[in-house]
Amino acid sequence: MRKTIGLVLVLIAMVAGMPLFAAGAGESSQGNQVQTIGISKIVAHPALDAVEQGIQDELSELGFDLEYDLQNANGDLNTATSIANKFRADKVALAVGIATPTAQALVNTLRDIPVVYSAVTDPAGAGLVPSVDQGGENVTGISDLTPVKEQLELLLRLNPSIKSIGHVYSSGEANAVALAELAEQAAAELGLTFVPATVTNSAEVRTATQTIIDKVDAVYVSTDNTVVSALNALVDVASRQGKPVMSADPSSAEEVGVLAAWGFDYYKMGRATGRLIARLLEGESPASIPTQYMTDAADVDLLINLDVAEALGITVPQDVRSSAATLVQDGQVVKQ
Numbered sequence: 363m364r365k366t367i368g369l370v371l372v373l374i375a376m377v378a379g380m381p382l383f384a385a386g387a388g389e390s391s392q393g394n395q396v397q398t399i400g401i402s403k404i405v406a407h408p409a410l411d412a413v414e415q416g417i418q419d420e421l422s423e424l425g426f427d428l429e430y431d432l433q434n435a436n437g438d439l440n441t442a443t444s445i446a447n448k449f450r451a452d453k454v455a456l457a458v459g460i461a462t463p464t465a466q467a468l469v470n471t472l473r474d475i476p477v478v479y480s481a482v483t484d485p486a487g488a489g490l491v492p493s494v495d496q497g498g499e500n501v502t503g504i505s506d507l508t509p510v511k512e513q514l515e516l517l518l519r520l521n522p523s524i525k526s527i528g529h530v531y532s533s534g535e536a537n538a539v540a541l542a543e544l545a546e547q548a549a550a551e552l553g554l555t556f557v558p559a560t561v562t563n564s565a566e567v568r569t570a571t572q573t574i575i576d577k578v579d580a581v582y583v584s585t586d587n588t589v590v591s592a593l594n595a596l597v598d599v600a601s602r603q604g605k606p607v608m609s610a611d612p613s614s615a616e617e618v619g620v621l622a623a624w625g626f627d628y629y630k631m632g633r634a635t636g637r638l639i640a641r642l643l644e645g646e647s648p649a650s651i652p653t654q655y656m657t658d659a660a661d662v663d664l665l666i667n668l669d670v671a672e673a674l675g676i677t678v679p680q681d682v683r684s685s686a687a688t689l690v691q692d693g694q695v696v697k698q
Contacts, residue, residue: 397455399639400431402445402468404461405564407591409613409628413460413480416632417639424640435464437563437588439534446471456642458635459503461587462488462537469501476642479503480635481628483537483585485653494653502642502651504635506585508610508625510541511548516624516664517580517608518552521676526555528578528605530570530596532588533560541584541610567592571599583609585625593618606674612665612688616695621674623665630661663687 403410435442446467449457456476459465465479491498532538549556559570606621615623667690689696
């Protein structure tokens with residue numbers, strides 16, 4: 363009988379203890395506290411989604427047992443700040459800002475939590491770090507500065523008759539403003555007339571494109587998140603006028619009728635960001651890590667849409683066609 367009573371007491375103690383185990387959902391199977399990584403992106407589009415996925419895949423392959431708080435600011439700066447405050451209240455182990463506005467919100471809000479930026483064009487100009495040669499006290503990250511002049515040179519090679527370039531960009535994104543300045547400088551160096559139009563949100567992209575499309579021979583799109591998230595609208599306007607579009611974001615171009623897209627593979631950028639996060643989780647100081655750049659040729663992708671080229675009467679040189687990682691032909695996406 364005493365043995366039975368003892369067994370019952372053990373069972374009662376186990377049942378009573380169940381809520382405590384249930385509350386420990388943030389612990390690993392080994393009983394260690396699982397760290398939470400907060401990831402905030404400015405909008406959802408293929409390139410930024412690819413960065414987000416690449417981070418998680420890389421850290422998983424490196425053996426980290428982590429939880430993720432994935433947040434989307436939907437292009438709203440106030441929402442980006444609210445997300446940063448949430449990460450601070452939740453005491454995340456590390457916060458990641460994908461694209462400049464969300465990275466700025468995190469850096470301005472989190473003083474004692476490591477912050478990693480990714481897909482940021484001009485981190486020093488955006489005030490994230492003192493310079494690209496060193497990290498901030500709790501901040502470091504990866505830049506996606508693209509070769510703007512080389513992109514325009516490729517466009518001219520595809521269509522040498524182009525004399526003027528239209529460029530729609532967000533006046534509220536520091537990276538977009540910096541890239542617009544680079545595009546204007548590159549256009550001048552190439553003897554092209556530069557015709558800009560600014561927007562403050564993605565809903566304005568169609569109208570902004572309509573205001574300049576009759577004044578230009580082609581349209582250039584940088585890694586501007588506001589414009590890329592409305593790329594369909596821009597391309598629709600340009601296509602109706604028979605004007606080619608050159609994009610700096612291959613990830614967003616496969617299902618949209620741009621003539622060419624030359625830029626980074628953003629999934630690989632996410633993997634590189636994951637490796638950087640791993641260094642910080644293992645104890646390295648953000649201040650000791652300068653801004654990282656994607657310098658491997660394999661990190662850059664070229665997409666050529668042969669259907670669009672044919673519709674525009676453009677013959678794509680064989681060497682350009684051969685060097686493209688992705689071709690769109692007869693409505694099919696072909697990886698080479």
